[in-house]
Structure formats: structure tokens, C-alpha cells
Amino acid sequence: MNTNLKISNVTKIYPGCVANDNVSLEFNSGKIYALLGENGAGKSTLVKILSGVIIPDEGKIYLNENNLKLNSPLDAKKNDIGMVFQHFNLFETLSVYENLIIDSNEQREVLREKINTIMRKYNFSIDLNIPVLNLSAGQKQKVEIIRCLIRSPKVLIMDEPTSVLTEQETSELFLSLKKFSEEGILIIYITHKLKEVMELCDEVAVMRRGKLVSVSEIKNENIESLANKMVGQNLKTIKKKKEKSSSDQLINITNLNFISEDPFETNLSNINFSVNRGECLGIAGISGNGQSELFQVLSGEIISDKNSIEFNKNYIGDLNPQERREYLMAFSPEDRLEQAAIPQMAIFENVALNNFKSSNFFNNGLINENKIKEHSKKIISDFNVNTNNIELKSQFLSGGNLQKLIIGRELITSPDLLICFNPTWGLDVGAINYIHETLIKINEQNKSIILISTDTDELLKLSDKISVIHKGKLSKIMDAEEVTSEKLGMLMGGGN
Amino acid sequence: MIIDVNFVGLIIASIMASAVPLILASCGELITERSGVLNLGVEGMMIIGAISGFALMTVTGNLIIAVFGAMLAGVLISTIFAFLTQTLITNHVATGLALTIFGIGISAMIGKNFVGIPGKEFPILFESLKDTIPLLSPILFGHSIVFYFAFALPFITSYFLKKTKIGLIVRAVGDSPESASNQGINVKLVRYACILYGGAMCGLAGAYLSMIYTPQWIENMTGGRGWIALALVVFSTWNPIKILIGAMIFGGLTIIQFHMQAVGVRIPVQFLTALPYIVTIIVLVVISRDSRKIRLSTPSSLGKSFYKDN
Numbered sequence: 001m002n003t004n005l006k007i008s009n010v011t012k013i014y015p016g017c018v019a020n021d022n023v024s025l026e027f028n029s030g031k032i033y034a035l036l037g038e039n040g041a042g043k044s045t046l047v048k049i050l051s052g053v054i055i056p057d058e059g060k061i062y063l064n065e066n067n068l069k070l071n072s073p074l075d076a077k078k079n080d081i082g083m084v085f086q087h088f089n090l091f092e093t094l095s096v097y098e099n100l101i102i103d104s105n106e107q108r109e110v111l112r113e114k115i116n117t118i119m120r121k122y123n124f125s126i127d128l129n130i131p132v133l134n135l136s137a138g139q140k141q142k143v144e145i146i147r148c149l150i151r152s153p154k155v156l157i158m159d160e161p162t163s164v165l166t167e168q169e170t171s172e173l174f175l176s177l178k179k180f181s182e183e184g185i186l187i188i189y190i191t192h193k194l195k196e197v198m199e200l201c202d203e204v205a206v207m208r209r210g211k212l213v214s215v216s217e218i219k220n221e222n223i224e225s226l227a228n229k230m231v232g233q234n235l236k237t238i239k240k241k242k243e244k245s246s247s248d249q250l251i252n253i254t255n256l257n258f259i260s261e262d263p264f265e266t267n268l269s270n271i272n273f274s275v276n277r278g279e280c281l282g283i284a285g286i287s288g289n290g291q292s293e294l295f296q297v298l299s300g301e302i303i304s305d306k307n308s309i310e311f312n313k314n315y316i317g318d319l320n321p322q323e324r325r326e327y328l329m330a331f332s333p334e335d336r337l338e339q340a341a342i343p344q345m346a347i348f349e350n351v352a353l354n355n356f357k358s359s360n361f362f363n364n365g366l367i368n369e370n371k372i373k374e375h376s377k378k379i380i381s382d383f384n385v386n387t388n389n390i391e392l393k394s395q396f397l398s399g400g401n402l403q404k405l406i407i408g409r410e411l412i413t414s415p416d417l418l419i420c421f422n423p424t425w426g427l428d429v430g431a432i433n434y435i436h437e438t439l440i441k442i443n444e445q446n447k448s449i450i451l452i453s454t455d456t457d458e459l460l461k462l463s464d465k466i467s468v469i470h471k472g473k474l475s476k477i478m479d480a481e482e483v484t485s486e487k488l489g490m491l492m493g494g495g496n
Numbered sequence: 497m498i499i500d501v502n503f504v505g506l507i508i509a510s511i512m513a514s515a516v517p518l519i520l521a522s523c524g525e526l527i528t529e530r531s532g533v534l535n536l537g538v539e540g541m542m543i544i545g546a547i548s549g550f551a552l553m554t555v556t557g558n559l560i561i562a563v564f565g566a567m568l569a570g571v572l573i574s575t576i577f578a579f580l581t582q583t584l585i586t587n588h589v590a591t592g593l594a595l596t597i598f599g600i601g602i603s604a605m606i607g608k609n610f611v612g613i614p615g616k617e618f619p620i621l622f623e624s625l626k627d628t629i630p631l632l633s634p635i636l637f638g639h640s641i642v643f644y645f646a647f648a649l650p651f652i653t654s655y656f657l658k659k660t661k662i663g664l665i666v667r668a669v670g671d672s673p674e675s676a677s678n679q680g681i682n683v684k685l686v687r688y689a690c691i692l693y694g695g696a697m698c699g700l701a702g703a704y705l706s707m708i709y710t711p712q713w714i715e716n717m718t719g720g721r722g723w724i725a726l727a728l729v730v731f732s733t734w735n736p737i738k739i740l741i742g743a744m745i746f747g748g749l750t751i752i753q754f755h756m757q758a759v760g761v762r763i764p765v766q767f768l769t770a771l772p773y774i775v776t777i778i779v780l781v782v783i784s785r786d787s788r789k790i791r792l793s794t795p796s797s798l799g800k801s802f803y804k805d806n
Contacts, residue, residue, distance in 0.1 A: 053678060074680030089675035091668045093792045102668055103679045131792055263788055 003029035003064060003154040003186045005050075010059030012045055019045040020056065021210040029154070029186040032177060034197040034218075036230055037207035038428030040398055043190050044086070046207070047157050050188075051083035052076035063154070077103065082148030086160040086190075088140050090132045097128040100147050111150065118149050122176050133264070137287065138169035145176070155186045162196060163426065166286045167456070167489040174200050192230070192428055194223045208232055231430055240440050240462060248277045250448050251417055256308040256317075258297050258472075266290035266472045268297065273467060273477055275417070278446040280439070282463030282480065284456060284488050290472035291452050292334065295421040298450065299331040300324045312416060325354070330410035332420035336399065340406045343395035347387070347405060348376040350394050354409050375412070383408030384434060400431025407438060418442060419450045424458060436462060456485045470494050505634035507751065512635070513709060515740075515747035516646040517542070517701040517718075521725035522732075522739045523649045524697025529729055530657065531690035532670040532797035536592025537577055539722025540599025541695050545570045545702025547603040550713045553616055563642070563703055570699020571692050573599060578691040582684050585801045596722070604715045615711025640708050642700065649697075650736035657736075666690060670795030673802035683802055698722070724773070731780035734793045738783060746776040 005027040012020040019042045027033050037043045048054040050061065052070035061068045063079055070076050076083065090099050101111050119125065124142050132140060141161060148156055158177070162170045177200065181187050189201055197204055198218060205215045206229045214229050251274060258268040268290050275281045285291055296302040298309070300321040309317040311327055321331065333339035341350045352361050352372045361372050376390045383404045387397065394402060403423060410418060423439070424432040439462055442449055452469075453459050459466055459480075466483050468475040468491035475491050521538050528535050535541075549566030553559060577595050580586045621644070622637035629636075657663040665686060669676045673683045705721075706713055724746060732738035749772035757768055784790060 072680055073678050077680060085678065089672075089678045091671040091675060093671050093794070093796065094664070094667060098664055098668075102664055103681075133791070261787075264791070 003184070004062075005155055005186060005188075006062040007046070007050070008060045008062065010046065010049060010056045010061070012042075012049065012054065012056045018210045020049070020059075023059070023207075023210075023212050025205055025212065025215065027155075027186055027188060029184050030181065031202040032181050032187045032189055032200055034201035034204040035188060035190045035207065036192065036194070036197055036204055036226060038192055038230055038430065039400070039426065040209075040428070041207040041230075042210040043207050044159060045210075047083065047159055047188065047190055050076065050081060050155075050157060052081075077151060080151065080154040081157065082151060082153035082155065083157040084141065084144040084148060084159065084161060086163060088144055090140055090143060092133040093131055095129055095131055096126055096135070096143055099132055099143055100128075100150065103147070104150060114150055115146060118146050122179065136169075137164035138166065138172070141165065141169075141173070149180075153185060155188065156180060157188045157190070159190045160192070161189070162191070162193065164287065166492060167485070168493060170196075194226050194230075197226065198223060206230055227429060231428075240443075246277045246279075246446070249274050250277050250279075250312060251275050251450075252310040253298075254308055254310070256297060256304055258293055258302060258304060260293065266293055268293055268472045271474050273474060275448050275450060275465075277416075277448055278443055279464045280443050280449040280451055280462055281477070282459035282466040283450065283452045283469055283474070284459050284466060284492060285452075285454065285469035286492050287454050289469050289492075291421065291454070291469060293472070294469065295331075295333065295419065295452055298419050299329075299333070325413075325415075328413070328416040330413070330415035330418045332403075332406050332410055332418065332423055334421040334425060336402050336406060337395065341394045341402060344393055346391045347380070347385075347394055347397070348373050348390040350405070351376040351379060351390075351409050359413070379405065379408040379412050382412065383438070398431075400427045400434075403427060403431065403435060404438075407435065411438070411442065414445075415447065417448045417450065419452070421452045422454060423451070424453075424455065432458075456488050459488070460485060468492055501631040502634060505631045507755075509634045509639070511744065511748040511751050512647070513639070513643065513747075514750055515743040516643055517704050517709065517721055518725050518728060518743035518746060519646045519649060519740060520642075520701035520704065521698045521722060522728045522743065523653045523736055524694040524701070525725060525729050526653060526732075526734055526736060526739065527657075527666065527697075528690045528694035529798055530670045530734060530795050531666050531687050532673060532795050532800065532802070533581065533687050533691055534588040534592065534799035535574070535577055535595070535691060535694055536589060536726065537574070537595025537599065538694075538698050538725050539718055539720065540596035541570045541573055541698035542599075542702035542705070542718045542722045542725075543603040543716070544573050544599045545699030546706035546717055547607045547610070547702075547713060548699065549703030550615065550706040550711075551606060551610055553707055554610060554613055557616070559616065559618060559707070562707060563700070566703030566707075567696040567699040570695040570697070570702070572695075574691050574695025574698075577695075578688045581801065582687050582691070585803050588799045588801070600716060607713050607715055610713040611715070613713065615707060618708045618711065640704075642704050642708060646704075647740075650740040653736040667795075670797055673797050673800075677802075677804055683804075687802075698725075701725070724776075727777065728780070731777055731784065733784040733790050734795065735784070738780060741783070742776050742780045745779055746772045748772075749775055 007023060007025045010020050010023045023046060035043045045054060049056045052073045052075045055071060061070060068079050100115055104111055126139050126142060132143065161173060165173060177187055191197060201218055203217055204221060206213045208230065253271055253273050256268065256271040260267055266289060273281065297304050300319055304317045306315050306318040311329065314327060316324055316327060337343045361368055373390055380390065385401050385404045387401065397405065424435050439449060451459065451462060463480045465477050466480050467477045468488060470492060521542055525535060525538050545566040548569035549562045552565040553562035577591055580591045581588050618640050620638050620640055625637040626633055657667060665681055669681060669683050669686045677683050702718060705717060728739050728742045732742050753768040753771050757765060
């Protein structure tokens with residue numbers, strides 16, 4: 001049976017921003033549709049409207065000519081629209097099985113049979129009795145998908161599904177999605193990753209600033225054309241000049257261990273590496289393999305043995321982050337709003353948090369506001385943060401602007417080493433480009449970077465040397481020129 | 497020395513009786529907390545239940561009306577809490593503390609006219625069987641219906657949470673209200689229901705104190721049992737069966753230290769009085785050490801307000 005989904009003149013306005021501006025789109029089953037756009041382009045709002053999470057101000061939605069009233073997620077489910085959210089909607093402490101049956105009214109035995117049939121059919125193997133928090137991101141996503149499939153949906157919406165997946169998991173997902181599509185499920189795939197659109201989808205709709213800018217068939221597009229449509233201008237491609245870096249060693253980690261008392265953290269065992277001046281060391285890996293622990297140990301959030309970290313000929317393993325900053329280290333953590341900045345505080349206050357002895361932000365225990373504001377303005381203009389208002393609370397900055405502010409705050413003191421963890425996570429192409437350029441510039445100034453990232457392309461683009469972290473152990477350090485993304489993928493999965 | 501087995505049985509029965517209000521209030525609060533709501537007003541709801549039960553019993557003379565009236569009073573006062581925290585999104589901790597202060601104050605005010613009035617006798621079940629089996633008879637027979645209900649409650653609660661659909665929904669809401677809401681579960685409704693249920697159980701716990709355990713009204717007669725109930729929930733890591741164990745230890749030590757004081761054991765009285773609190777917490781901490789299990793049974797959203805933005 002054919003499914004036809006029509007979005008007609010949908011508008012959703014938030015204070016200060018038009019999230020969806022008169023969007024009309026039509027989808028037919030048998031094809032996989034991509035909904036492409038930068039962060040804040042309005043694609044998530046649109047699919048949340050389709051799944052009943054958000055109610056539009058204007059506009060109608062038709063499924064097979066029937067006008068749908070989607071006032072709650074339940075309405076969407078009843079109308080056979082299934083959605084897998086970017087941030088999983090799972091209950092971490094409940095078992096997989098409990099997660100699957102919670103929204104269904106059918107008999108338990110019938111459901112179990114149904115779940116088993118689905119798992120067999122699509123080759124999913126997940127233990128139904130373990131709690132969800134023990135699953136990998138890819139498995140969690142499968143749980144979400146099974147939960148949709150139980151209701152035999154006509155429409156399946158995937159919101160940025162690959163942001164947490166490994167390459168292998170991504171290709172498995174694509175296979176499944178193609179299968180679903182062949183079986184007549186209409187698939188809408190939301191992403192800002194162009195490569196995936198080209199690989200998976202049949203048609204692509206591009207959104208920019210709440211408006212639909214184009215609808216076209218994939219065979220008429222290529223990555224560049226889509227990127228330009230998405231950003232609305234021509235993007236320059238970034239290439240790092242790989243030079244022979246110096247042999248002047250800046251940081252040397254020897255025999256670094258970390259044993260966590262929290263069973264949900266990863267232990268680090270016997271980490272050894274060194275970084276020279278002007279060099280970028282990339283650390284690849286699937287998230288949850290010890291990256292966050294490694295970042296914390298390197299930044300001093302977790303204190304380790306004094307001699308395990310030698311920086312600029314000083315042993316600093318037992319120093320806290322602020323003391324390490326005095327030695328000219330700088331840090332950009334993964335979670336911008338939780339770790340790097342305080343959302344409820346103004347931009348200039350967040351800048352002041354990164355306080356140095358030399359910065360004179362405080363006089364005799366009083367805040368030197370003028371000095372801080374002056375400093376903040378310099379960061380905003382030097383690092384292209386798109387706002388004039390340094391009194392703005394940092395939670396109102398977009399991800400890209402906030403990241404620029406954080407990197408700017410770290411770099412304005414010209415540190416010798418910047419340690420960053422997923423610096424472009426969830427950012428759009430424009431902001432990613434800017435951050436990448438900035439990082440390359442740092443290396444050109446003979447400063448060093450440790451880049452912990454789950455984005456393989458990013459690592460290959462920026463690193464001089466690459467290592468892979470797997471279950472808390474580092475692989476041997478490789479020359480970035482000699483590594484391929486396949487090789488990295490294999491090491492990330494625990495292979496040799 | 498010959499120990500009369502029936503005397504031992506009586507002591508155990510008195511320990512169990514003193515554990516009843518703790519079990520009732522803890523199991524009620526456990527359901528509230530499992531839905532992610534931290535209601536620190538247990539003491540206040542208990543005392544309201546105590547005065548309501550006693551007052552209704554004195555005024556109407558009908559025990560059934562009194563018991564259900566006390567539960568209803570618990571429901572009503574917890575409705576205030578639910579309205580404030582769920583509809584007006586106030587802070588759980590501050591609202592709960594206010595509820596306790598309010599409960600203690602208003603119960604003292606209503607209670608003024610009931611001080612010194614003797615209570616009524618509450619009917620007990622299986623009285624004829626009281627002398628049939630040595631040791632066991634005093635433990636098993638001759639108690640009020642509330643007593644039997646209290647000892648069944650942890651098992652009912654455990655079954656409810658683990659095996660029923662509604663129990664699953666309660667746990668889901670406590671784990672992640674956002675996800676639950678996106679799954680089409682009415683988070684506010686579930687939390688309202690859990691808060692009101694907790695109120696009813698605390699009301700019943702209070703009524704047990706003023707109508708059955710010590711049938712009279714004394715100002716502040718809950719005497720901190722509400723706080724112990726709260727502590728039991730946390731230290732039992734939200735496990736109803738461990739609440740039962742904790743309540744028995746606490747009740748047991750309270751009774752035993754009374755006897756020790758009476759016998760004149762040469763240990764400072766202050767230490768003896770503190771003993772039940774210390775030992776209960778130590779035992780519960782020791783039996784709930786498994787951090788994996790703690791993580792799995794702790795409601796992740798406990799005490800956090802949830803509101804939907806559209």
C-alpha cells in the first residue's frame with residue numbers, strides 16, 4: 001500500500017525566531033527522503049511537529065489525504081508515524097523489554113513474539129533482559145527502532161541518527177533503513193551530514209533559517225551543491241599544510257592509569273604518548289571508550305600521579321585545571337553547556353571564569369568588570385562570535401557561537417597546548433569550518449593540540465599523528481598520512 | 497533463667513507493631529519517589545493523618561470513617577504539594593519542608609480540643625487463635641487489620657513496581673520524564689497520582705499511631721517517624737523489601753533499648769536512644785552496597801521539576 005504524507009503551509013514561531021516559515025512538502029513511500037539543514041534551520045522543529053511533540057501555529061498535515069490532528073506524541077503513534085529522536089527517548093534503568101512494551105496495550109506474550117520476529121527479520125541481536133544503560137549507542141538506537149516497528153508504522157522519521165554511531169553501526173543502520181523502505185515504510189531522514197544523504201537517500205529537501213530552499217533528486221546533486229544550498233553561500237574547503245613538525249617535545253605522558261570507582265566509567269590503563277610543539281595529536285574512538293576520562297585526567301579534573309604527566313619539563317600530574325592553566329595549558333571540554341560554560345551566566349562572566357593570575361580580572365577580591373568586559377569584547381571580535389551583547393546569557397548562544405567563545409577564551413592567552421574534546425560536536429558546516437581553521441592556525445603558530453574526537457573525518461583532516469582509544473587503552477601512535485578511515489574504524493572496533 | 501517463649505513472641509509482636517507506621521509511610525513515599533518526586537512532607541502528612549483519624553473517631557465514633565478520613569486528609573494535604581510542585585513547578589525540597597511545618601502547626605491547632613480524651617478500642621483479628629501455637633501465635637494473631645495490611649504492603653509494592661504495567665509507567669516517569677512524555681505518557685497525571693497515593697499511606701500511618709498504637713492525641717506524636725520513613729526509602733535504595741527489613745531493625749532497637757533502659761544497663765541513655773538510628777542506617781548501607789543495583793533502582797529524575805514546553 002502506498003503512503004502519502006503531505007505537510008502543508010506549516011509555520012511555527014518562537015519568540016525571536018521563526019522556526020518553520022510556511023513549509024510545504026510531500027513524501028511518498030518507497031523512497032528515502034533526506035531533510036537537510038544546518039543546526040537551527042528548522043528541520044528538528046518540523047519533524048517534532050510530525051511526531052506530535054510540538055504543535056504548529058499554522059498549517060496542516062495529511063496522511064493519505066486524511067487531515068491529522070497531532071496534539072501529542074500519542075496522536076502521531078496512533079496515526080502510524082514513528083520517530084527515533086536524536087536524543088534517545090529510552091528509560092536507562094529499565095530493561096530493554098520494559099522499554100519496548102511500555103507504550104503498547106497488547107498482551108505481553110503477543111508482544112514478545114512480535115519483538116522476536118522483528119529481531120530475527122532484521123538481524124538485530126540484543127539481550128532483552130538487561131538494562132538499557134548497558135547498551136551501546138547503536139544498540140540503543142535499535143531498541144528505539146524496534147519500538148517503532150512494533151506498531152508497524154507507515155512513516156518512520158529518523159532525527160540525526162548517526163551522530164552517536166560508529167562507521168560500522170552506521171552502515172548497518174543504512175541497510176536496515178533500505179530494507180524498511182523496500183517494505184513500504186516511508187522514511188524521512190534528518191541530518192546535516194552530506195555524505196550520508198548521498199549514500200542513503202533518494203530525494204533531498206534542504207532547509208535554511210526555517211524556510212524550505214529546495215527539493216531535488218539525489219542523482220541531480222553532489223556534496224558541493226548540497227553544502228552550498230545548505231549554507232547559502234559557497235564554502236571554501238580547508239586543507240592543512242602538513243609540515244615536518246619540530247622534534248621539540250612539549251608534553252609527555254608516561255604510564256598513566258586511572259581506575260574509576262564508578263562502574264559506568266572506563267578505566268584507563270597504561271597510557272603513553274608525547275606531543276611535540278606545533279603538532280596535533282588526534283585521538284579517535286567510539287564514544288564511551290575512555291575519552292571523557294582521558295580528557296579529565298589531562299585537564300586535571302581528575303588528579304593523577306605527579307610524574308605521569310610532564311609538560312614543558314615540569315611534572316604536573318597532581319595539579320588541578322587552574323594550576324595547569326598557569327603552565328599554559330588550555331581546555332575545551334565536550335559538553336559546552338555543562339562543563340565549559342555556565343548557561344545562566346552572561347558571556348563576560350563566563351570569560352572571567354577562566355581566571356589567571358596574570359589576567360587581573362580581580363582586584364583585592366573585587367571583580368574588575370571593565371577589564372573583563374574589555375577582554376570579552378576582544379574575544380568576541382577576534383573569534384567571530386555572532387553577538388554584540390556581552391551581557392547575554394551564554395545559554396542563548398547557538399552551539400557554534402558558544403564553541404567559538406569557549407575556544408576564544410582558551411586561546412586568547414596563547415597557550416602552548418590546547419586539549420579539546422569533540423570541539424565540533426553538533427555544529428553546522430559553517431561553524432565547523434571556522435573551528436577547523438582556528439585549530440590549524442594554532443599549529444601554524446607552533447602551538448600544540450590534543451584533539452579527542454569521535455569524528456574520523458575531522459581527525460584525518462587536522463591531525464599530524466593519530467592514535468585510537470579502545471576500552472581505555474591507546475593504540476600505537478600512527479602518522480596521520482599513513483592512516484585511512486577504514487583502518488581507524490577497525491581499531492575503534494577493537495581490531496588490529 | 498527460663499525464658500517464656502510467649503514473652504519472646506510478645507516482644508517480637510511489639511517490635512512489628514512499632515514498625516507498622518514506618519512501613520506504611522515509607523512504602524507510600526517510595527511510590528512517590530519512584531515517579532521522580534521528592535516529598536519531604538512525610539512527617540507533616542503523617543501528623544495530619546494522626547489528628548484527622550483521632551478527631552473523626554472521637555466525633556463520629558465510626559472507626560471506618562476515621563481510618564478512611566485520615567487517608568483522605570493525607571490525600572488532601574498532598575494535593576497541595578502536588579499542585580505546587582507539578583502545576584506551579586515549585587521546588588520539591590522547599591515545598592516538602594513547608595508541608596511538614598504546615599502539618600505540624602495545623603494538627604496542633606485542631607488537636608487542642610482532643611488532648612486528654614481517651615481513644616477507642618480498635619478491633620483485632622484472630623483473637624481466638626492467640627494462644628494456640630507457642631511463640632508464633634502472639635506474632636501472627638490478634639492484630640488490627642492495618643497491621644496485616646502494613647506487612648503485606650512491601651510485597652504488594654514490589655509486585656506492583658516489577659510486574660504491572662502501571663508500575664512500569666511509574667518507574668519510567670521517574671527514570672526520564674522527558675522520554676515518558678515523548679512516549680505519550682501523561683507525566684503530570686502519573687506524578688499527581690503517586691503523590692496522592694503517598695499522602696494516603698502517610699495518612700494511614702498517622703492514623704495507626706493515634707488510633708491503634710497509642711490511642712490518644714498528643715501534640716507532635718509522630719515524633720520524627722516521618723523523617724525516619726524518608727531515610728528508610730533512601731537507604732533501602734528504593735526497595736520495598738529492604739524497607740521492611742530497615743523498619744523492623746529500627747522498631748526492634750527502639751523497643752530493646754527501652755527494655756535496656758528499664759533494666760538499668762550501664763550505657764548512657766543518649767547513646768541507647770541514638771542506637772536505632774545509627775544501626776538502621778549502617779545495616780541498610782551495608783546491604784545496599786552494590787552500586788550497579790543502586791543505579792538501577794534510583795529514580796534518575798528524583799526531585800527535578802518537569803515541565804513541557806511547546
